[in-house]
Amino acid sequence: AQSVTQLDSQVPVFEEAPVELRCNYSSSVSVYLFWYVQYPNQGLQLLLKYLSGSTLVKGINGFEAEFNKSQTSFHLRKPSVHISDTAEYFCAVSDWNTDKLIFGTGTRLQVFP
């Protein structure tokens, strides 16, 4: 069975600073990986996804993530954050055999001026 671990429940950062949100997964089969963002009182919106190919994936709003198979990680990065990036970020995994999509517990990114 798959599982996802997001190591940081909260990440405070100042505006224009770089940020990395960590995600590790476990699975016995090959996986697809996703990052979603949730703004207050809204549903989840896809930031980026890794299905195959290049391990560096670029998404919306200037975010990117790198798939590292040996470390079973899929960390999310942004070189310079904005106040508007304040939100909850979820890492998710599904395997090649099923559509079952499992989420991590989320990381709250708080950007301060």
Added chain:
Amino acid sequence: DAGVIQSPRHEVTEMGQEVTLRCKPISGHNSLFWYRQTMMRGLELLIYFNNNVPIDDSGMPEDRFSAKMPNASFSTLKIQPSEPRDSAVYFCASSRETSEAFFGQGTRLTVV
């Protein structure tokens, strides 16, 4: 397409009452997911369907919860009887093959 549509957006009910949450997936999507989100437990997968068939309901908390998908354009999640601990935001999501899941706006359920 209007996206995944959930109704109602908010539901307040008394303990012991039956609650039915509704979801209309995106047309052409063949997988549908029901999630529950709480502060304590985060985003939990309750059940998912593929081509209208329940594939994995291991996340359904107990027999009070049931879900159906009578056709490709409609699904329900029912709680009977409801309890205060069921208070949460319930999300429906749909996807096509193994592409990303699209989420509805959620139903905020409060059981008093």
